[in-house]
Structures are given as C-alpha cells and as structure tokens.
Amino acid sequence: MSSRRSTYQRIRRRETRSPRSVAAIILAIVLISTFAWLAVEIVLGMLNRPPILVAPSVMATALVEITSLPAASLVGGGLVIALTGWAFIALAVTPGRRGRHILESTHTVILVDDDVIASALARHAASAAGIGLDQVRVTVSRKRVEVRLTPTSGILLDRTAVLNVVTDELDSYQLQPTLEPPRLSIAREGKVGA
Amino acid sequence: MNSTNRFANRLLLLLVGLTAVVLGAAAIGLATSPALAEGWDEIAPGVLTGIETLLQGTTATQSSPNWFPAGAVAVLLLGIVLLAIFILRQGRGRTNRLIVNDAVKGGTTIIDAAVAADILNEVLSRQPGLVASHVSAYKVHRTPILSIQVTCRRGASPQIVGDIVDSSLNDLEIFAGTEIPAVVQIRGGFRTRHTAPDISIPA
Known part of the structure; x- marks a missing residue:
C-alpha cells in the first residue's frame, strides 16, 4: 500500500506541473540542425569545397576580430542572446503549473x-x-x-x-x-x- | 502519466540557457570594457592560428593526416544522435498489459489494458454528464497504472463525475478480482463549449 501511495504521490506531482517537453524538443531540434550544419561545413572545409554559408576558417576569423564590430551591435546581439538564455533558465526552473x-x-x-x-x-x-x-x-x-x-x-x-x-x-x-x-x-x- | 524524463528536459533548457547567458554577457563585456577587449585582441589571434592549422585538416601540403576536424565532426554527430534519442524518449511509458498475476497455480493471468478500456468506455458512455472518455495504461514505478480521461459537459460537478468514474472503476476491480491503481483526469476542453449544459445532475 505504501508503494502505491508513493506512486500516487509521484503522479500528483507530475500531473500538476509542466513536463517542458515542447520547449525541450524545439531546443533539441534547433541544436541538431546547428550541429549538422557545422559538421557539414567542417567536412566541406576538409575537402576544400566551397561552404554552404560560411567556411569554418571564416567563422574563426570573425570571432577573433569580434572587437572590431561596432559596440552597439555587440551589446545588442549580446543582450538578445543573454535574454533568450534567461528565458530558457526560467523555463527550466519554474514549475509551470498546469491549471x-x-x-x-x-x-x-x-x-x-x-x-x-x-x-x-x-x-x-x-x-x-x-x-x-x-x-x-x-x-x-x-x-x-x-x-x-x-x-x-x-x-x-x-x-x-x-x-x-x-x-x-x-x-x-x-x-x-x-x-x-x-x-x-x-x-x-x-x-x-x- | 508518461515516462518522459522531465529532469533531462529541464537540464537541457538550463544548460543551453546558461551557455547563452554567458555568451551574451561576454559579448556585452567585450563591447563595454576596453580592458576585456584588449585582452581578447591579444590572446585570440594566437588561438586562431592554432585552430586554423588544425582546421586545415588533411590538405595536400601535410604529410600526416590531421584528425582534429574529423574528431570535431564525430563529436557533433554524437551530439546529434544523443539529442535524437532525447527527442524519441519523450512521451513513452504506455503499456498494453494492465494486470499480470503469476501467483495463480499453474499459470499466469494477464488482463490487457484494452479490456479495461472497453469496459470503462462502455459504462462511461452511458453517463449523461460525460461527453467522452479515453482509457489507457502507463507504467509508473514499474507498476501499470490505468489512466482514465473523461471529458465532461459544461457545468457538470467534478465531485459527481469523480464519483461516477470511481464507482465504475470499483466494479471493474470486482470483475478483475484485484485492485487497479488509476488516475482520473476530468477535462472540460474544446468540446464542452459545443455541448448542452448538463441538466441531468441536480444542482
């Protein structure tokens, strides 16, 4: 009986909070696409073929010279990225009550x-x-x-x-x-x- | 009811979120603090030349093949596979078997979840306060649990609907000869708005 009580307890907890599946799946799909693109770019670079969007070496150079970008666009971009990250953290930490x-x-x-x-x-x-x-x-x-x-x-x-x-x-x-x-x-x- | 690993869901969101916050803060820092920008300008080119030689990979000029790009691709592919598994593992945990009783002499008694579903759906469909019902079984802590979802009419008392489902389940337990752990979900939902208010249950 006590095992049933703990099972019920688990169900009560799970069914009144959001599993965050939708957010996690969307995020995983975005990550998979990014990883796949990066992998393809690296392989194309290895084969000395033209890149799809940006060659890995160009990406690396751009990253090194990032300080030459205007400060406003760096701050703006950084702010967008940081706020998106903050939203993900909020999704991860809040219970997400299910009504x-x-x-x-x-x-x-x-x-x-x-x-x-x-x-x-x-x-x-x-x-x-x-x-x-x-x-x-x-x-x-x-x-x-x-x-x-x-x-x-x-x-x-x-x-x-x-x-x-x-x-x-x-x-x-x-x-x-x-x-x-x-x-x-x-x-x-x-x-x-x- | 399903066995989705919610901790993993939240962990992924948390890790990506933290990474994004750190990267964003770094970009803002590089733009606003001259000291940081100077430090970056000093260190980054050296790191770049190092990475560049690695990323050139197996070009004709090199005698021995460079495994760094191949390694990077392998890591990315591993990440893709792990994330794909992560997605596919969402929402599982359904089971076809509701009761497996091997304490019976000379054999095992198995009652499929479909039996319970057919019986309960039939009984519940006769209830005027309910519009629809859906019954399935999930494994929680390795025990099969019956999940009964009922959609009730507008204005129906959740207490009365709960009692109706509870007594139907009781009958099923008498029939099965054993206790059946169950979770009942009482929903209103879209269809409720298109059905007549419930007048069969006295206020």
Whole structure:
C-alpha cells in the first residue's frame, strides 16, 4: 500500500506541473540542425569545397576580430542572446503549473482541469442568483476563485446567498492545492431584457 | 502519466540557457570594457592560428593526416544522435498489459489494458454528464497504472463525475478480482463549449 501511495504521490506531482517537453524538443531540434550544419561545413572545409554559408576558417576569423564590430551591435546581439538564455533558465526552473487541481479521493488520483471547476461553480452561482449561465463568469487559478455576475436590470441579487452556495460547493470538492474563499463581484450595469 | 524524463528536459533548457547567458554577457563585456577587449585582441589571434592549422585538416601540403576536424565532426554527430534519442524518449511509458498475476497455480493471468478500456468506455458512455472518455495504461514505478480521461459537459460537478468514474472503476476491480491503481483526469476542453449544459445532475 505504501508503494502505491508513493506512486500516487509521484503522479500528483507530475500531473500538476509542466513536463517542458515542447520547449525541450524545439531546443533539441534547433541544436541538431546547428550541429549538422557545422559538421557539414567542417567536412566541406576538409575537402576544400566551397561552404554552404560560411567556411569554418571564416567563422574563426570573425570571432577573433569580434572587437572590431561596432559596440552597439555587440551589446545588442549580446543582450538578445543573454535574454533568450534567461528565458530558457526560467523555463527550466519554474514549475509551470498546469491549471489543474487534485480532487480528494482515497481510491484513485483525480485531477480536475480548472475550467471544469469554473463551469461547475458558474452553474451553481447562476441558479442561486436566478440568472442565466451567460451572466456568470468564473475564473479559477491556482489559489483563487473569482465570480463575476451581471445582474438582470432591475432585479436585486442576493450577494450572500450566491456566495454561500459557491463557497459550499467549492468546499465540498476538497481540492488540492487549497483555493481561497471565492471572491464575488457584481457588475454595476445590469443586463436589460435577460 | 508518461515516462518522459522531465529532469533531462529541464537540464537541457538550463544548460543551453546558461551557455547563452554567458555568451551574451561576454559579448556585452567585450563591447563595454576596453580592458576585456584588449585582452581578447591579444590572446585570440594566437588561438586562431592554432585552430586554423588544425582546421586545415588533411590538405595536400601535410604529410600526416590531421584528425582534429574529423574528431570535431564525430563529436557533433554524437551530439546529434544523443539529442535524437532525447527527442524519441519523450512521451513513452504506455503499456498494453494492465494486470499480470503469476501467483495463480499453474499459470499466469494477464488482463490487457484494452479490456479495461472497453469496459470503462462502455459504462462511461452511458453517463449523461460525460461527453467522452479515453482509457489507457502507463507504467509508473514499474507498476501499470490505468489512466482514465473523461471529458465532461459544461457545468457538470467534478465531485459527481469523480464519483461516477470511481464507482465504475470499483466494479471493474470486482470483475478483475484485484485492485487497479488509476488516475482520473476530468477535462472540460474544446468540446464542452459545443455541448448542452448538463441538466441531468441536480444542482
């Protein structure tokens, strides 16, 4: 049983974080293309054939004389390269949350997409407020739930009742990571003829 | 659910990122610090002539062949092969066998993942709150784990959908006579927006 728990633990961790596969695969393809091009250039150089783009010896000379380039273009180029690198480091280090929550279950691991939670809460909010589904907007992020209602013009909304219903429903899911109590906002302008 | 080596993914991103930051910082340094630029101008030409003689490779003027360019090509090809393996290893870990029980006297009982998939898909397709389901099995820590992905209708309660899947799985476990570790994914997704709101589940 304990091995199953550790397996479940691993799944919970993996399924709520990004694998960064897309970024890694794109980067690997770019590296493969660059390596292949460099290899071809070196072979062409060995055979004394004309290069595809730049001969290796020309590359080396350019690198040596890099200080003769205008300072502005060196700084600009360096900045672009450094910022790209910084973006890769950020991708490598940040968790990359996947917009999912874990639903309490003893038997299995249940992962729920945030938009499913949002649409379920929206339906409860709409029925509690007595308005249409299209007058409710719910957004669910990792820690927060925001409910925005557009009342029907001339009809007062029971703020506490809606909030209670949404809070109770959310509490019943027992989601991980825990969501803060929902925030409710009611649009000042009502919808006419709804 | 798959066995993608996420550490390797992040390590590749980190190494390339660090290299790029160092190179970019070096370029900026050469442009802004005269001392650095002077040092570069002093050292670089000497390094270049050294590399140049190496890169000339097996030209007619040389008596003995120079292996440096060939070595560089070999290193690049090795890099290409490693990166190709890296790409191909993404997203694997699926398995066809869900249960392998060799504790049975005189033989082994094997239940294919397809059996579980057929049964669960059939049961779940009758649920009005669900639009679609997809069942497959993956190996995690060498144990097969059933992956159940369900797409639910707009407004369906994740709690109720979770219970439905859970009880279907329970039935399957009774049928199979053993526990089946499983992961359930409840998705809304694109199709949800084009289906009617769920009215079958009381609010």
